Amino acid sequence: MALAAATEYGEEKEANPEPHGSNAMPHAKVDPELLRQLEHAAASDAPVGAVFCLRPAPSQKFIPPDEAEPLVRRILQRVEHEVGSAPEQLNVLKNLGSFVVSAGAPFVKKLLDQAEIASATANQQSEDPRIRPVESKRVRNPGQGRRKGN
Amino acid sequence: MTANIQEQLRATGIAQVIVVLKAALAPAATAGLSLTKSVPSPLPKSAAAGLDKYFTASKLSQDSELAQALTRKARREKAAQKGTTRVGLKVMASATGRVSAPKVRYFDHLGLLFGTVDRAGFKRLRADRRVHSVSGALEISLIRPVMVKSATATEPVTWGLDRLGIPDLWDKGFTGKGVLVGHLDTGVDGKHPALKTAIGAFAEFDLMGRPVPNSEPHDTDQHGTHTAGTIAGRKVGVTAFGVAPDALLASAIVIEGGNVVARILAGMDWVVGQGARVLSMSLGLRGYREDFLPVVQVLRARNVLPVFAVGNEGPGTSRSPGNYVEALSVGACDEDDHVASFSSSQRFRRRDNPLVPDLVAPGVNVVSSVPGGGYAQMSGTSMATPHIAGLAALLFQAKPTATADEVEAAIFASCERPNGMAEERGNRGIPNGPKALASLTGTAAPATATGTAKTPKKQRAGSGR
Numbered sequence: 140m141a142l143a144a145a146t147e148y149g150e151e152k153e154a155n156p157e158p159h160g161s162n163a164m165p166h167a168k169v170d171p172e173l174l175r176q177l178e179h180a181a182a183s184d185a186p187v188g189a190v191f192c193l194r195p196a197p198s199q200k201f202i203p204p205d206e207a208e209p210l211v212r213r214i215l216q217r218v219e220h221e222v223g224s225a226p227e228q229l230n231v232l233k234n235l236g237s238f239v240v241s242a243g244a245p246f247v248k249k250l251l252d253q254a255e256i257a258s259a260t261a262n263q264q265s266e267d268p269r270i271r272p273v274e275s276k277r278v279r280n281p282g283q284g285r286r287k288g289n
Numbered sequence: 290m291t292a293n294i295q296e297q298l299r300a301t302g303i304a305q306v307i308v309v310l311k312a313a314l315a316p317a318a319t320a321g322l323s324l325t326k327s328v329p330s331p332l333p334k335s336a337a338a339g340l341d342k343y344f345t346a347s348k349l350s351q352d353s354e355l356a357q358a359l360t361r362k363a364r365r366e367k368a369a370q371k372g373t374t375r376v377g378l379k380v381m382a383s384a385t386g387r388v389s390a391p392k393v394r395y396f397d398h399l400g401l402l403f404g405t406v407d408r409a410g411f412k413r414l415r416a417d418r419r420v421h422s423v424s425g426a427l428e429i430s431l432i433r434p435v436m437v438k439s440a441t442a443t444e445p446v447t448w449g450l451d452r453l454g455i456p457d458l459w460d461k462g463f464t465g466k467g468v469l470v471g472h473l474d475t476g477v478d479g480k481h482p483a484l485k486t487a488i489g490a491f492a493e494f495d496l497m498g499r500p501v502p503n504s505e506p507h508d509t510d511q512h513g514t515h516t517a518g519t520i521a522g523r524k525v526g527v528t529a530f531g532v533a534p535d536a537l538l539a540s541a542i543v544i545e546g547g548n549v550v551a552r553i554l555a556g557m558d559w560v561v562g563q564g565a566r567v568l569s570m571s572l573g574l575r576g577y578r579e580d581f582l583p584v585v586q587v588l589r590a591r592n593v594l595p596v597f598a599v600g601n602e603g604p605g606t607s608r609s610p611g612n613y614v615e616a617l618s619v620g621a622c623d624e625d626d627h628v629a630s631f632s633s634s635q636r637f638r639r640r641d642n643p644l645v646p647d648l649v650a651p652g653v654n655v656v657s658s659v660p661g662g663g664y665a666q667m668s669g670t671s672m673a674t675p676h677i678a679g680l681a682a683l684l685f686q687a688k689p690t691a692t693a694d695e696v697e698a699a700i701f702a703s704c705e706r707p708n709g710m711a712e713e714r715g716n717r718g719i720p721n722g723p724k725a726l727a728s729l730t731g732t733a734a735p736a737t738a739t740g741t742a743k744t745p746k747k748q749r750a751g752s753g754r
Contacts, residue, residue: 168579168754192583198316200590208375230497232558234591235584239498239551260580262496264548267724268572269475269512269599271606272667273603273631282444282528 167251171259180244186227187247188262193236193255202236210255211238218249293427298408300577302638303345303427305605308402311421312336336419337395337402343413344393344404345665357418370456371635405605439530447530448624449519449651449676454722455532460684463726465533465682467689470520471560471593473553474513474680479506481514483522483530489537490563493545498555511544511659515667516571518658519675520682530657530664532679536686539563544572550580557584561591566685566693568677571598571671573608577637581610589615594693596678598670599646604714606638607635607645611670611741617681617697620715623650626707628714629653633668636713648704649715650676680722688729699729 173189180187193210195202202210219225239262240247251259283289287289297304312332393404406414414423458464469489479488491506508514522531522537543556553572560568568588574580588595599618599665600608611618612635620632628634628649637643652673659665677700685694691699703725706718726732 168582170578170580188551190498192582195582197315201587205540228497230499231553232498232554234558234561235554235587237554237558237584239554241497244527257583258579261552262549264550264574266574267544267548268574269510269544270571270573270601270669271542271673272512272515272671273601273629275511275665275667277659277663277665279658279664280526280528281447281530282526283656283664284668 167253167256168258169251170258170260172264173247173259175282176261176263177244177248184243187244188239188241188243188249189247190237190239190260190262191256192258193238194257195236202235205243207231207233207236214250214253215240216276218246218253222246222249294411294423297576298411300637301635303405303605304411305403305405306411306414306423306425308340308404308423309417309421310336310421329542333413334395340402340414340417340419341393341404343406343410343417344402345407345410346392369399376517397511404586444528447651447656449655450529450532452624453532453676453680453720454724455680455683457723458687458726459534461574461687461726463683463687465521465536465679465686468533468567468682468685469539469563469565469628470536470678470682471557471565471570472513472517472520472531472538472540472675473543473556473560473564473568473570474516474540474572475510475540475544476508476513477506477517477540478508478514478658479645480660481660481662482515482525483518483658484538485693487517487521487523487531487536487538488540490539492539492556492559492598493542494552494555494559495652496547496549496551498549498551498558500555500559503561504542506540507542508660509542510669511665512571513542514660515657515665516569516671516675519655519672520569522658522680524565528656532676533682533686535596536679536682539565547577547710553581554584557588561588561593565593567594567596567678567681569596570610571669571674573597573600573611575600575602575606575608577607577612578609582613582615584612585613585615589693592693594681594696596674596681598674601631601669601671602633604634606633608633612645614639617648617677617700619652619670619674619677620646620649621670622649622710622715622719623653623669624651626710626719628710629668629670631668631715632673634714634716644713644716646670647701647714648677648720649710650718652676654712680720680725684725684729686716691729692745694731697711699725702728 176187193202211231222245224243224246226240226246228241230239296303310517351462393402395402414420455642493501493504495501517538517540518531521533521536523534539560541556541559543552584593595616597611597616597618599611599620600606610616621629625627629652635645650673652670654666655672656664681696684699700720701717703721704717706715
């Protein structure tokens with residue numbers, strides 16, 4: 140796997156020097172499903188959808204919303220310059236310091252190497268996240284649900 | 290699957306596994322088979338002799354939960370029948386009525402073993418020459434029987450609101466007025482009589498997490514309208530069922546049309562932008578997944594209280610993001626103060642907040658709204674979670690300057706674990722609205738305060754306003 144700077148969930152690795160000069164930043168946590176999709180897409184040339192969370196600076200609790208979008212643009216321009224292609228789609232979630240991209244596998248792989256990335260997740264997951272009720276029954280009105288008085 | 294086991298071992302120290310014996314894969318002997326006996330013989334238990342020592346006996350397995358439930362049932366029936374135990378239970382029950390859970394289960398027709406291992410046991414199993422493979426166990430939830438309910442339509446509130454002492458907070462004027470609660474689910478029926486004035490904002494998102502223009506409140510299922518009703522349903526008939534009946538919802542559809550992470554994150558982002566103080570989310574991915582960790586940390590840092598369901602897969606299980614340190618995770622209890630057998634619980638190998646859920650709340654036979662103007666009774670940790678989100682809304686109204694940490698701490702301080710509720714299942718126990726209010730505002734605690742010791746989750750470096 141050519142994702143040297145990324146760490147799969149749970150792996151405990153010594154941080155290698157970052158590609159952009161900082162060796163203090165820990166590696167991005169990467170969803171194994173995203174790694175699987177990247178491997179698959181490398182053969183098919185299909186775009187990969189991924190969600191990235193940015194790492195706030197050590198002095199910040201979170202990235203201020205008005206700083207999120209410019210920061211994302213800078214990161215994407217840097218990657219674009221290195222890879223030679225641009226993402227097909229982008230959506231910046233400024234309140235969370237996150238962004239969603241749909242891009243070719245080389246672009247997404249290079250994004251994983253960026254020091255500002257805290258984590259990356261495949262946008263499309265195989266598991267349904269809803270927690271379904273264990274039982275359900277129609278009632279005529281809210282008072283019907285009470286089984287005993289007190 | 291092995292990666293999944295490793296992930297569980299790292300997070301909790303144990304994992305449920307299925308072991309396939311090599312002998313099970315050997316071609317079945319055909320000699321002696323006839324048309325009347327065409328089923329191969331079971332693989333004798335001796336094929337797995339000694340392998341049980343690699344498994345660990347966990348008090349927090351679905352088997353042990355089932356055993357406890359059977360023990361209770363056996364004792365009840367024994368008492369009712371004056372010493373006569375039903376044949377079906379006699380096999381497993383001892384003279385005291387106690388039913389024991391097996392350490393490992395052997396399925397002789399399949400040549401499989403199923404049980405819980407620690408890291409050392411996992412290694413040894415994989416190294417044993419009789420073992421073909423060790424894989425992560427599928428999550429299995431208990432299927433509960435449907436209960437018969439009486440039709441008493443004259444109660445002023447549902448049992449869940451009563452259990453949490455919510456009417457006492459209403460009497461003090463705290464109904465959630467002025468508080469916006471984030472609600473990420475399957476949507477909400479905006480025409481339901483109990484909800485049509487409760488929706489402050491609504492959104493749905495495309496595959497990239499971009500808002501769909503001109504979206505009107507609607508539910509793609511029933512789940513969202515039910516959970517929304519428990520948070521902020523207005524009283525329409527005789528019985529009130531919404532914890533915060535004057536709160537407003539910022540509700541969004543995030544689990545429709547594929548399992549798209551961007552929708553959930555976009556919903557969280559949107560809820561923060563709307564100014565919600567609480568986020569109620571009855572969804573999650575099975576096991577411990579770090580996908581949502583950075584964003585839940587951001588929610589905390591931005592002073593939004595994340596209230597998440599822990600899952601419906603029983604003991605020894607949990608879902609993310611409900612199992613994060615940063616989440617207020619909610620399990621389900623019933624009207625008799627028992628933790629529901631389906632309610633997930635899990636202990637993690639971490640210093641802060643090692644046990645989930647943080648507390649349990651009414652989650653069995655919960656009546657709330659469903660699309661089309663009707664009502665339904667549902668059970669699940671999804672039903673318990675909005676009770677706590679609603680309680681948090683009442684507390685934020687009582688003290689608008691409170692931080693998310695302060696409201697959470699007040700809820701924790703009000704919790705009491707009823708007699709017989711195991712800490713490993715119910716953690717701090719069940720909260721109490723009036724005591725939480727007293728804790729938050731510094732007023733005298735109600736005279737009924739008899740809570741057990743409470744532990745704050747931790748002091749979060751990233752928390753604040």
